[in-house]
Amino acid sequence: MPPHLTNLAKSLPSTVPFVGPETQERNNGRSFKARLGANENGFGASPKVAAAMAAASDEMWKYGDPENYELTQALAHHLGIQPGQIAVGEGIDGLLGLAVRLFVEPGATVVTSLGGYPTFNYHVAGFGAQLHTVPYKGNYEDPDALLAAVLKMKPAMVYFANPDNPMSTCWPAEDVMRLIDGVPDDVMLILDEAYGEFAPVGTLPPIDVIRPNMLRMRTFSKAYGLAGMRCGYAIGDVEMIRAFDRVRNHFGISRMTQVAALAALKDQAHLAETVKKVERCRERLYRIAEDNRLTALPSATNFVAINCGSDGAFAMRVLQELGQRGIFVRKPMTPGLDHYIRVSCGPDAEIDLFAKALPAALDAAGKA
Amino acid sequence: MPPHLTNLAKSLPSTVPFVGPETQERNNGRSFKARLGANENGFGASPKVAAAMAAASDEMWKYGDPENYELTQALAHHLGIQPGQIAVGEGIDGLLGLAVRLFVEPGATVVTSLGGYPTFNYHVAGFGAQLHTVPYKGNYEDPDALLAAVLKMKPAMVYFANPDNPMSTCWPAEDVMRLIDGVPDDVMLILDEAYGEFAPVGTLPPIDVIRPNMLRMRTFSKAYGLAGMRCGYAIGDVEMIRAFDRVRNHFGISRMTQVAALAALKDQAHLAETVKKVERCRERLYRIAEDNRLTALPSATNFVAINCGSDGAFAMRVLQELGQRGIFVRKPMTPGLDHYIRVSCGPDAEIDLFAKALPAALDAAGKA
Structure with missing residues (x-):
């Protein structure tokens, strides 16, 4: 055998x-x-990214900094939050896997939208949890129905993308805040903001809306044009962000990726x-x-x-x-x-x- | 709460x-x-790697091929094995985590050397398994003692690095074969060959030694000089390699990493x-x-x-x-x-x- x-x-x-x-x-x-x-x-991506990568290409014999220090500092400065509130990962995909692994017991329930991001569902299954799905409301994810499901099902985690993929629609920040404020303290809300930079002003809740029961996911793959470099980041409470250190692949972000993301961030x-x-x-x-x-x-x-x-x-x-x-x-x-x-x-x-x-x-x- | x-x-x-x-x-x-x-x-790394990365740097808006097709084909051709016998991952570190996740139940036992690679132990703990360690014999990992422990403990997995890190020593292929042949069919042997390219001729078992209960780990981080690009590969039985598809981060290998590894491989x-x-x-x-x-x-x-x-x-x-x-x-x-x-x-x-x-x-x- x-x-x-x-x-x-x-x-x-x-x-x-x-x-x-x-x-x-x-x-x-x-x-x-x-x-x-x-x-x-x-x-x-910014032409400055290619230049930064070319300048760094002879240094690729070195492992990347496992703390992603420079990038995390720069992101914190750019966003006006603390470095300890940011975890860098191998794309949002990688971070979603780690978040499920950290916060969802095998057998627990996770709420998401029926038709929402399949890679999130892949990770939920991958760590042995059960999906409970809520239909879209027309072409929109339905935050009120998600909230109702959360209150009823008492899941470990709920996923909400704003703006949404695959439908491209979004809710104004005040509707998102209703979800954020309504989710019970012990349920982790994943707020996927991968497309946030493209959304109308007023779509993203203010950046200082950081809660122990929320992880906001952002990425260099979309607006920054670096899907091929695999770099996302989670924004959350310091304690929750620190937990990623328990399970992540510490040297998993390539040194070149750190160089590229930093250069992209600098070219606003x-x-x-x-x-x-x-x-x-x-x-x-x-x-x-x-x-x-x-x-x-x-x-x-x-x-x-x-x-x-x-x-x-x-x-x-x-x-x-x-x-x-x-x-x-x-x-x-x-x-x-x-x-x-x-x-x-x-x-x-x-x-x-x-x-x-x-x-x-x-x-x-x-x-x- | x-x-x-x-x-x-x-x-x-x-x-x-x-x-x-x-x-x-x-x-x-x-x-x-x-x-x-x-x-x-x-x-x-080869100067050709920097050239290949420079040529590809404008394409980083594209996700990498989730099948790592070109790299896997090139590795298979180079090694003289089948593409289906190769899984590419985010360094050996990433692959070790996936291997433990796939083949070790929470609570199961895993055998390794006391003083062996800590990142492997990190993953064993990370997926809830128990380590059983075997002392080095002088400055060598001890394949016979590892085998004895395997036969006694009936673990899910056993780890052996040849050449060894941290001691730099190695065993000739015939001693490794004794371990390979002795490990029961239902125990997965991880044979970490990260440093294999530096070892004397006769250290690595022939490449066609591929068993359903063995995963051989290799990397572009060491001899190829690309630690900063994060690319390792596992060699194993087609069925076992296919299992990685169930849990890996499919878009986790950056496009640039695929470019770099391919160029490095070509410059023998x-x-x-x-x-x-x-x-x-x-x-x-x-x-x-x-x-x-x-x-x-x-x-x-x-x-x-x-x-x-x-x-x-x-x-x-x-x-x-x-x-x-x-x-x-x-x-x-x-x-x-x-x-x-x-x-x-x-x-x-x-x-x-x-x-x-x-x-x-x-x-x-x-x-x-």
Whole structure:
């Protein structure tokens, strides 16, 4: 008998939360011409990041600082909070795993939205906890229904993304505060703000809203254009943040990642410019939807959810037809949300390709 | 009441396996002049790595391929094994954590050497298992005693590093094979070969020795000079390697890390040159020990363990006095091994500084 997986590991599916575009490219035998499916930021990182990385490239024989000291200090200074209130991790994905591991007993319940971030759900399953899901309210995560579920289910943790992925919608800070204030003290609220920089003013609660029962997740993957460097951070109470030291992979953030994130953070002018480019691109994507007699949701993120005007199967065909034409997009899979496709903002050249391919894809998909 | 840590997380110390040199530098208010303590490879990575990273730096807005496809293919080709027999991870550290998580139930027993790699022990504790330790035999991990303990304790997992860290010693492949063949089928053997490239011919079992109950761990951190990029890989049976997909952080390997590791792997001439430099540097470190009437262990790694000729407290004072003089080294802490300091190989300029500082450090430490 070979070694057996733990009972928990045995219970887990070997499916993955997301299939990467590279896998599709290998399966299709050709590259995508426009990479607009992973909520990546095709406007790219600050040129100062590339310069900083080049300057540091001869130092990669050294392990990275396991305390991520410089980056944490710079983030604290930038945000106006204490360094001890920040934990840096291998993307929000990595931090979500650590948070579940720290605060959710095997067998405990976790509340999230039905159709919410699959990688969070992956970690909940991965540490043996049970998901309780709450439907979206239209195209919005529903903070009041989440709160009602929390009060009823007494879960260990509740997840809420604002702005939301996959629907791009957001709630104003006062609604988020109602959730924050309503969640009982002993329930950990994960407030995922990955797309926060793209949201309208008034969407994010003030940064000094830090509670022992809340972890706010942010990232360099989206607005800072560094998905490929894997760097997220959790903001929370000092005691809770310190707990990450008990379980994290201390040398897990590469030295180069620390260099890149620090350089990105320092170039706030580039960030502001990116946000403007994204705003313009969202407007353009709205118009492209209109031009095809489709509707798009007003987005608080760097992607636009376009209602394909029929059911989920039709939207899937549109996605596939776009893929045939070299355009990589993704779509929600949950009934009620699955008639949308999700298109990332990016440079005009890629959006041009999408605009050109969409009418044909809709036709080929069998548009009435 | 704020959210509570899980019972397991609560039981874990908040101490960390290793304090980084940067932390010491911040505490001391000055930088080390010679960084020779972390078994890093100061000869550095291939210049082709820096070139490849520079060429890729504008692509960091894209997530890395979650399948690490190109790197895995290249490793398989290089090693002459199947891609499905390789799992890439965030350093061996990250892979050790995943292996424990997959194959060790909470409460189960794990066998390792007393004084062996602390980060492995950190993960064993982190997933709620119990360590059973076996003493070194002199300055060697003791495969026969490990095997005896395995047969007696029936653990879920046993860890063996060859070559060894922290003592730099190694066993010939035939002794390792005795362990491999002796471990019962249902016990997972972790064979840590992080330093394998530096070892004499005949140290590593043939690469086609792949068993359902063995994971061989290798890394780009040591011989390839890329500790700062965080990339290790596990070699094992296809079914066992596939299990990592159930728990890993799929997008956890940064895109840049994949670029760097691939470029490093392709420059085998640089690797060969590095190994020669390390051999020469080991010889030089042996002579420096002799010049100070100390003895060094013959090393199969990129570091040299020097017997400070007294007890652990004395060796600690030597380490501290070296630190005072700007030289970063580390030392084993386990009684029986703790009279050694451990000095990494590196460029002549850093070794010069060590050679110059050592006599004064020994004097200041109170050498008889």
